[in-house]
Amino acid sequence: MRKITLLFVMVLVSGIVFGQFSIGPKIGFNTNKLTTDVDEYASDATNNFNFGAFARFGTKIYLQPEVNWLTIGGVLEDKASLNPVKTEIEMKSIEIPVILGWRLINLGAGNIRILLGPSGTLVVDKTVKPDATITDPIEEADLEDFLWGFNLGAGVDIFMFTLDIRYQMGINEVLTKVQEFDVNSRNNMFAISLGWKIL
Numbered sequence: 037m038r039k040i041t042l043l044f045v046m047v048l049v050s051g052i053v054f055g056q057f058s059i060g061p062k063i064g065f066n067t068n069k070l071t072t073d074v075d076e077y078a079s080d081a082t083n084n085f086n087f088g089a090f091a092r093f094g095t096k097i098y099l100q101p102e103v104n105w106l107t108i109g110g111v112l113e114d115k116a117s118l119n120p121v122k123t124e125i126e127m128k129s130i131e132i133p134v135i136l137g138w139r140l141i142n143l144g145a146g147n148i149r150i151l152l153g154p155s156g157t158l159v160v161d162k163t164v165k166p167d168a169t170i171t172d173p174i175e176e177a178d179l180e181d182f183l184w185g186f187n188l189g190a191g192v193d194i195f196m197f198t199l200d201i202r203y204q205m206g207i208n209e210v211l212t213k214v215q216e217f218d219v220n221s222r223n224n225m226f227a228i229s230l231g232w233k234i235l
Contacts, residue, residue: 059234060198060232062087062232063085063087064087065085068081069224070109072221075115079111080111084108085106086229089103096139097136097138099136099137100137102134103131106227108225109127112174114214126162127162131158137149137151146194147192148190148192151191152186153187156182157182180209183206188202197230202225203226
C-alpha cells in the first residue's frame with residue numbers, strides 16, 4: 037500500500053511542477069513474455085488488450101501519470117522432460133506508470149516525443165493453467181502481488197490524439213523458483229496505446 041501511496045504523491049507533485057494540464061482515456065495492445073535464467077525453461081509471449089486513463093502536465097518536458105487495466109504474464113515451457121509441458125500464467129493487474137517525456141520535434145498540428153519512467157503494477161487476480169501432465173505445477177501463491185517495471189519508448193501527438201509505443205523491463209521477479217530451478221522470472225512487455233486528450 038505504501039508503494040501505491042508513493043506513486044500518487046509523485047502524481048500530485050507533478051501537477052505543481054509542470055503546470056499545463058491535459059487528461060483523457062486510452063486503449064491499447066500489449067505483448068508480454070516471462071524471462072527465465074535457466075535453459076531448461078523456455079518462454080512464449082501472450083497478447084492482450086489494455087485500457088486506462090492518463091493525465092499530462094507540461095509541454096516541452098512533461099510528466100504523464102496513468103492508471104491502466106491490463107493482463108500480463110506468459111507461457112513457460114519445461115524442456116527438461118522428454119515431453120515438454122507448458123504452463124500459462126495470467127495476471128489481471130492495475131498498472132500505474134509515471135512517465136517523463138520530452139517533445140523533440142514540433143510539427144505544428146502534432147509532435148514527436150521520447151519517454152521513460154517507472155511503473156508499479158498491482159496484481160489483483162492470478163490464473164495458472166498447467167499442462168495436465170505436470171506433477172509439481174506452479175501455483176497462484178508462487179507469483180508476486182506487486183511488480184516494478186521501467187519503461188522506454190516514443191510517442192506522437194496529432195491534434196487531440198496521442199500514440200505511445202513502449203518497452204517495459206521487469207525489475208523484480210514475478211516467479212523465483214519452479215521445482216528445483218531458480219528461474220528468477222521477470223515480466224517484460226511491449227505495448228502500444230492510443231489516447232484521446234479530452235482536455
